[in-house]
Amino acid sequence: MSTQQTVAVVGLGLIGGSVARGLAAQGNRILGYDSNSASLDAALSSGVVTRPLSPTLEEIGDADSVIIAVYGDSALDVLQRINAKAEDVGLVTDVGSTKRGIVAAAEAVPLGRLFVGSHPLAGDHRSGWAASRADLFANETVYLCPARQASDSALTRARELWISLGAKPVEIEAGAHDDLLAWTSHLPHLVSIALAIALEEAGISRSQLGPGGRGLTRLAGGSPDVWTPIILENAAAIESAVEGIERQLMMIRKFLRTGDREIIRERLENARSWAG
Amino acid sequence: MSTQQTVAVVGLGLIGGSVARGLAAQGNRILGYDSNSASLDAALSSGVVTRPLSPTLEEIGDADSVIIAVYGDSALDVLQRINAKAEDVGLVTDVGSTKRGIVAAAEAVPLGRLFVGSHPLAGDHRSGWAASRADLFANETVYLCPARQASDSALTRARELWISLGAKPVEIEAGAHDDLLAWTSHLPHLVSIALAIALEEAGISRSQLGPGGRGLTRLAGGSPDVWTPIILENAAAIESAVEGIERQLMMIRKFLRTGDREIIRERLENARSWAG
Known part of the structure; x- marks a missing residue:
């Protein structure tokens, strides 16, 4: 991914935090949000996140790319909430372990043309912002599941984003x-x-x-x-x-x-x- | 275990080799045997084993304690072979992962009064003499299963032997x-x-x-x-x-x-x- 981009990371736990750290280390500007204010404060005071997003995610349109890094049904909620606000964004992705539901939800809304689901095969027995680290994805597989109507440029952005974090993208249909x-x-x-x-x-x-x-x-x-x-x-x-x-x-x-x-x-x- | 004892170790793989190394490091004299002559040679040239035992285990009576560290049915064979020759030994033990069979076999022969079965909860994904190490048993549980007629002194010797290797003995009936x-x-x-x-x-x-x-x-x-x-x-x-x-x-x-x-x-x- 070319540097000096603005990336919004929603959810600053182990995965979101590690994405934020890795991208910040390359000179990107990180807008961040976490429902746990202690995590958001820690991310801000570490200098990784330069600007907090408000709970409504109002400012999401300022980002070049959006990473949804909250788990379970919350990711679907975030998708619905940003749908009307993300028109000028180049890529929306998530990091969830299942892809059928989130990709189908993205395909049902206009934002679908920007959506490429991600699933990085990375983890740790610890969780949360404190456990996140810039090299969590080094040499790990990341599955990419584009929405049916996703643009080539969204897919290219998704690939470049994960490659810049050291991961190895593998494209696969969400159901498979x-x-x-x-x-x-x-x-x-x-x-x-x-x-x-x-x-x-x-x-x-x-x-x-x-x-x-x-x-x-x-x-x-x-x-x-x-x-x-x-x-x-x-x-x-x-x-x-x-x-x-x-x-x-x-x-x-x-x-x-x-x-x-x-x-x-x-x-x-x-x-x-x-x-x- | 008091040092300067003579201990026979039959089988110089991961477990037997580690027992031999640990006891040798405390100044005991180790008689060793392995059906793999390369393992026996390596144990001799390392100085851990000071004298090889012949394949018939003829010299077993020279030992104060005998450790049978071969796996499966071979341990029963060794037990039969040494039964008539181990009269002057103070302790015969094994290191197998199941205890019912070997303890019953020991109970059926005169050697039973010397027999306390052992099962150290230690291992490694590698095996053989090359993988053995003196500290393999440090802080690990070792189960002790005495034969019905085992003498108190045999049980005491077994406890002391494993404690000297850093293990924690727990006495338990073989079937349990x-x-x-x-x-x-x-x-x-x-x-x-x-x-x-x-x-x-x-x-x-x-x-x-x-x-x-x-x-x-x-x-x-x-x-x-x-x-x-x-x-x-x-x-x-x-x-x-x-x-x-x-x-x-x-x-x-x-x-x-x-x-x-x-x-x-x-x-x-x-x-x-x-x-x-």
Whole structure:
């Protein structure tokens, strides 16, 4: 992205904060908003955000690009709120983990021609402005899901923005994105949660686990605010993925019952060669 | 453990090698054996092992304590082989992940009065002598499962040996140990394997996962040589544990189908407070 642009970042948590820091470090001017005034104050006093946006996001039209970095249904609200005000903006994007809903919402409004959904595969076990950092996206994949009517120039801007943050853009249709992520992200998350609850019901505390079990239950500590909307939005695709692992567990249980050494060994070899 | 003892270590892989290194560093004399002659040579040339044992383990009676650090059924073979030769030894222990079988085997032979099974909760994704290190057991739990007829002095020796390596001994009956480990260790391992195979069948490669999914499938890369005998020996207890997570996954799938936001949120909160 060429520098000296004005970028509005709505939501200054881990992801929004990291976008703001990375773009500010390249000499862009950052307009920022967060419903948590302590986060907004911290972003302003760090010098990363140069001007606060008002809660109505009235000044959004001053930006060359807009990043919506709030989670769940709030992103849809922001989209509706800025729809009439973003006419002169060159790009509107978000950073959510599911893309079908937000892209469909953008396609239904005039702002759709500016909209390219983003999903950077980056995170941290901590959250909030304090955990954000300019290099969070370095070498990570970012999925880009343009609205049907998105202009070439909006897509080019989205690519350039993420490349300037060190990420590697991959274009994918919103529905295909959500189907893929059901397997690569949402399934591992729910497996970690199911394991945590099964262990809890068996009376096992996390401190009784070895390093392997601790690794498998780490994701279960994730924020319900972040994950509830993701799970609900992508429920149908996740259902199939959960069925996929249930099938494997049932099969393992069958082999345990028959005590078939060869088949158990073969499954373990198979898993190891996939895990490489 | 008082220093200047003679300790025989049979099997110089990650665990046996680490025991040998830790005890040698305290001034004990280590007799060592490994069926892989390159490992034995490396242990000898490092100075950790001062004398090799012959493949028949003829010289085992020279040791004050014996550590059997080979995996699976091989540990039972070693136990049988040394049974008549270990009369003057003060302690015979092993390091296997399941304890019912080896403790029962020790209880059936005269050597049982010297036998205290051990299971140190330590590991590494690498294996073999090259990966072993003197501090592998620092601050980790080690379960101790004495044979029914084990002498107090054998149990005291076992405690002192592991404490001298920095581990924290916890005494537990062999069957109770295996039932507990089915949940804390064997279940997480099999969940990782089931997830890996489900992802493979869905056409997903490990490189498509984010950091969360990579963490959950790391255990799937474990050695089939190590895990096949563990899984088979503890099959009945593992079956119940696998059923436990299947039940949770089925319940999650039901809530996905009904789209019940409150219940999904409650499950996530529940898992988070356990993982806390």
